Amino acid sequence: MNRAAMSRAKAGRPRPASVKDVASRAGVSVGTVSNVLNRPDRVSEATRQRVEQAMAELGFIRNESARQLRAGKSRSLAYVMLDASNPFFTDVAMGIEDAAARASMSTFLCHSGGDAARERTQLQLLEQQRVQGILITPVDPGSAVIDEIRARGTHVVIVDRTRQGDTICSVSVDDELGGRLAVEHLIDRGHRRVAFVGGPHSIGQVRDRWAGASEAWRAAGLPEDDLVRLDTERLSVDEGRVAGQRIAGLSTRRRPTAAFCANDLLALGLLQQAVTTGRRVPDDLAIIGYDDIEFAAAAAVPLTSVRQPRQQLGETAARLILDETDNPDHQHESVVFTPELVARRSTLG
Amino acid sequence: MNRAAMSRAKAGRPRPASVKDVASRAGVSVGTVSNVLNRPDRVSEATRQRVEQAMAELGFIRNESARQLRAGKSRSLAYVMLDASNPFFTDVAMGIEDAAARASMSTFLCHSGGDAARERTQLQLLEQQRVQGILITPVDPGSAVIDEIRARGTHVVIVDRTRQGDTICSVSVDDELGGRLAVEHLIDRGHRRVAFVGGPHSIGQVRDRWAGASEAWRAAGLPEDDLVRLDTERLSVDEGRVAGQRIAGLSTRRRPTAAFCANDLLALGLLQQAVTTGRRVPDDLAIIGYDDIEFAAAAAVPLTSVRQPRQQLGETAARLILDETDNPDHQHESVVFTPELVARRSTLG
DNA sequence: CGTTGAGCGTGAAACGTTTCATCAACGAGG
DNA sequence: CCTCGTTGATGAAACGTTTCACGCTCAACG
Structure with a gap:
């Protein structure tokens, strides 16, 4: 038994199938497999079926890390909640998730629990993940960490809080x-x-x-x-x-x-x-x-x-961040809802 | 203005600093930068400081996708909640997050809302992210998707549900x-x-x-x-x-x-x-x-x-999945707590 | 028959890390 | 003076995708 096989057996986790595996099984090049994945119209019906068959047989699951690394951007948003035990925030979160899903983005929910240190850790993690945008109900809306993150290029929208005379998107209620x-x-x-x-x-x-x-x-x-x-x-x-x-x-x-x-x-x-x-x-x-x-x-x-x-708060926040990331001439906006x-x-x- | 610069200006998002940038600024090789990041003891005090200085100046943020791609595994767990609007589940989630954080793992919270289709989407996303392990309160504990995921190598722990005579970790209450x-x-x-x-x-x-x-x-x-x-x-x-x-x-x-x-x-x-x-x-x-x-x-x-x-349910679930991913001779376990x-x-x- | 242009596929480069074999420098021991 | 081992740094390979500049084939057209 060679070393690779040993370590694989020991880890108990078989290496998942890659595009390369799919390609060789379907008798095509990796480029074609990628095309099937990303622009199916560029590939003939016959080969497409062959590739899809191979994927199914191998249980191929696209490696998002690799995708993201190459593409340079992720397909996910994040919401940092202030207090998960307050139903208000979970409702906001659900609004965000819905809107994000509609734009085929996935959402990561995190939770600062009102603790600034914890919030910092979470934000750092999210930045490392290179999420497209961060929605946050911050412990302290004035905090400089938010500006630092934005300066490094990650878009941020403030939820249920505002910032005086600042040039950042936010949604809140009057x-x-x-x-x-x-x-x-x-x-x-x-x-x-x-x-x-x-x-x-x-x-x-x-x-x-x-x-x-x-x-x-x-x-x-x-x-x-x-x-x-x-x-x-x-x-x-x-x-x-x-x-x-x-x-x-x-x-x-x-x-x-x-x-x-x-x-x-x-x-x-x-x-x-x-x-x-x-x-x-x-x-x-x-x-x-x-x-x-x-x-x-x-x-x-x-x-x-x-x-x-609540839901609408979340939906709007998601809409704003999507606009900010997609639209080159995005204008920052502070949406203020009316309570009832x-x-x-x-x-x- | 060349094309790269144009598109960069248009996107408004500057390319974040990479290890390569840090290396050249600190006048060392990329390998050294990586060593500073991962085994600081292998590098002399003087260079370490130089590298850290460069990192700070450039606002370097490690790219987790690349890290993960190379290392072959992620540093994150996920919990798929059944119903985020029920405080019971948010408490469980907080227990999981705490325990995961203690093991310096990050946690992604998702939310199926009791909808099997949505659950499937979420799971697919998580699998693509190659999370270390998935904790889930499933819509249907008997569902085959869970087995398929496990067959492909991702560890799963069932939370607050059980499965008859199955060889999978779970935590529940009697x-x-x-x-x-x-x-x-x-x-x-x-x-x-x-x-x-x-x-x-x-x-x-x-x-x-x-x-x-x-x-x-x-x-x-x-x-x-x-x-x-x-x-x-x-x-x-x-x-x-x-x-x-x-x-x-x-x-x-x-x-x-x-x-x-x-x-x-x-x-x-x-x-x-x-x-x-x-x-x-x-x-x-x-x-x-x-x-x-x-x-x-x-x-x-x-x-x-x-x-x-509740909290303990979450903590135990996290403990189980960490054991399952780390410990080569992990034994599946069904922990049943006693209600009061x-x-x-x-x-x- | 030669040229053109779709339509499909290919293969290599690139993304940002980590890892590992290798190397340089240097001091200690013979 | 030579050899060794240690310490610290290096550079290239590899991870799994996507992308893009090319080719190949074949049918249509002049």
Whole structure:
């Protein structure tokens, strides 16, 4: 047994068939095999069939690394998610995947989990893979790594975040408007003391929603002190519960009659805390969330929420990056979607 | 301007620096650059620094395609998820990613969405990428495509499913035991008429949980007719609501006092339907779910659920595939985890 | 009959790495 | 002074594709 055969047996992994193998089996040149693969019209019916037959017999699978190396570009996009455990982002991811698949591109999903170091590693990996483009919901939209990547030639689109006055594609939702819609709704329903639950305020999202909320409040001519800002450490269910306790701890005079939460996870936590401590929703406390994830509508008291067009966000992001990679005179674009209030029982009673 | 420069300018994407560029800038050979990259100990301190400097200046990023082509293998795993919108699977995915990262492997996440055709496409793509191994929660565990892939040399581990008497690695959870635990708990709590909500029964999971449930029922010597099987079309929140209506529609004599749902999504839907139509949980209807996703604990009436070690499932799957690819005398293994009942208010009152 | 032009196929070069046999330089030991 | 071994660097081959400039064949046409 020669060395090659030995190592092959040991590895247990037979060398996959290559175009060369297919070519010799079909009695043609490798160039022809490649033509069958890439421009079937350039090759006669008869030989095409012979080659395809050989491929089937050998179980030929095209080696994408080699293809990519020669062609100089890959057929794949990547989306770096901020938090895979938040259904909002998985929906965005599915929108991206769909749109990419329609353009016969494959999508790699990665996951930073809000950790900047991890995000860096993921990006490095993707750059090494020479993906066509990177879609990302960054931990920090201002981060320089994004610029470095772009400087090296990989296209990047920012998803669900924006960058001030920058020349980069992004898709996002008008969070200030969302905040306004939420608070206007609460004011319409007669609430005159309202809590804004969210944080940390280092997140642009949170800042904008808060800004919209307080703007609506001022516009209605209500006293500034009666819009209470309750800061949270994260946008999680736990923190929602904590916020609920803090609200319960306030004196009756100061206690808000409604809460606007910066996302649905917070709202669900708050809802749970309220209900389990015997407060009625919305009579004792009205609650409004943000994102309108599936679980918001599924809560025991269905949650009013500000809906973002999640799938569409993803689809548009994919469209933008495809344009950027294909179209020589691509113009950077910041698409801003309009959120929509979905009123349910948690504010309607 | 020559043609190369023109097309380069037009594409707007400068050709990234290669080892050759780095080599000439550092005044060494390409072999040396490669050594710096792969066995830094083989190269003197001085040249190493020179090369690293050159890399930094040129913004060199290793081309993974070329690396892979030459080395014959990739540094990546893939997980094909069944349903990204179910938090259970994202948790499993995170477990896989963590374990893979620890072994300095990157992970590609794909998503079949329960669609066999889509699954096939994804698998084909992954095979073309020559990933080291594929982890998959298959649409149909019995499908032949899995065998074909393995026959061609790519290792596969089945996640959260099993295959009868087959020689393939898998990780799963003892669903029959889970079903038993759930129903025993309900019997303990005094329930004598119980519904099993789940379907379709073509899913192994559902069958096993049902089997465990009816076994526990028989073992307690209770009349078979009093364990009612309510079939659903899918394992979704919607279907949970439908099941709730069906339960409500039963005559008082026949109506169960508790429901065991085949997953948490169903349970949440059922819970919502019950609560919004004025039934009290657990007094009028006790509910128990399966998976113990985060939203189960976060429900207004916190859900009793059967917990599966999700992260650990993922980690173990990753461990298995790494062993299979690295260890020449790897033995196939079917790891079965033990589920655990987490009792909360939806059954405790 | 000679020329032309499709229509098909060919073969070699190139993509960016890694690997490996080889070589140069140099110090130690005889 | 010669030989050896060690250390560090080199250069060419190889991985599996795609691409492209050529050929070959044959039918049509002048």
